Amino acid sequence: MxxxxxxxxxxxxxxxxxLGLVLSGVTAFPLLHELELLGRILxxxxxxxxSSLSGLQFWIATVxxxxxATYASYPWLAYGTDWLAFGHITIALFFIGPWREPVAxxxxxxxGLVACAGILxxxxxxxxxRGIPIYWRLIDCSFGIFGCLPLLYCxxxxxxxxxxxxANRA
Numbered sequence: 001m002x003x004x005x006x007x008x009x010x011x012x013x014x015x016x017x018x019l020g021l022v023l024s025g026v027t028a029f030p031l032l033h034e035l036e037l038l039g040r041i042l043x044x045x046x047x048x049x050x051s052s053l054s055g056l057q058f059w060i061a062t063v064x065x066x067x068x069a070t071y072a073s074y075p076w077l078a079y080g081t082d083w084l085a086f087g088h089i090t091i092a093l094f095f096i097g098p099w100r101e102p103v104a105x106x107x108x109x110x111x112g113l114v115a116c117a118g119i120l121x122x123x124x125x126x127x128x129x130r131g132i133p134i135y136w137r138l139i140d141c142s143f144g145i146f147g148c149l150p151l152l153y154c155x156x157x158x159x160x161x162x163x164x165x166x167a168n169r170a
Contacts, residue, residue: 003164007102010157014099017112017150018092024143025088028081032071035064059133091115098154103165106158112151119144 027034039046042057050061070077095112098105120141127137 001160001164003161003168006157006160006164010102010154010161011099013150013157014095014154017147017154018095018099020147021088021092021095025085025092028085028088031078031081032064032067035060035067039064056135059136098158102154102158103162106155109151109155109158113148113155116144116147116151119147 036046039060042060044053044057044061044064048061050058050065053061094108098108123132123137123140123144126132127134127140132140
């Protein structure tokens with residue numbers, strides 16, 4: 001197996017994972033704007049109350065109206081989601097080490113797997129406490145499940161790179 005091709009594949013997959021973390025962080029800044037846009041896409045009138053809707057439309061209108069009321073009365077609460085965004089971007093920075101030196105920094109991928117696994121109990125325990133609908137909690141869980149896939153693949157490629165390195169030294 002070609003070590004350069006393996007490293008290229010590894011960096012592509014890990015780079016996409018890093019990009020996903022950064023994008024999920026950046027999108028936490030304009031939440032109300034995003035909910036207004038999503039409401040328009042889903043055909044939810046701007047003045048429609050959640051009680052006149054059902055399913056996903058009900059949930060999006062509920063969150064949108066909650067953000068409107070919160071931002072109008074307590075705009076400083078949005079600072080919490082600013083920190084959420086910062087956290088995602090900061091976590092993405094930690095994956096630059098494995099991107100540069102996969103074998104030496106494989107432990108970061110393992111920590112990432114633990115974090116992905118931690119999403120499931122967080123969503124399934126805290127979600128009901130916060131009134132989050134089950135379908136939304138399952139969407140949240142999917143981030144942990146789908147986040148594991150590129151990390152597991154990169155760990156497998158790390159093992160390949162380690163064995164190729166060992167073979168070249170022998």
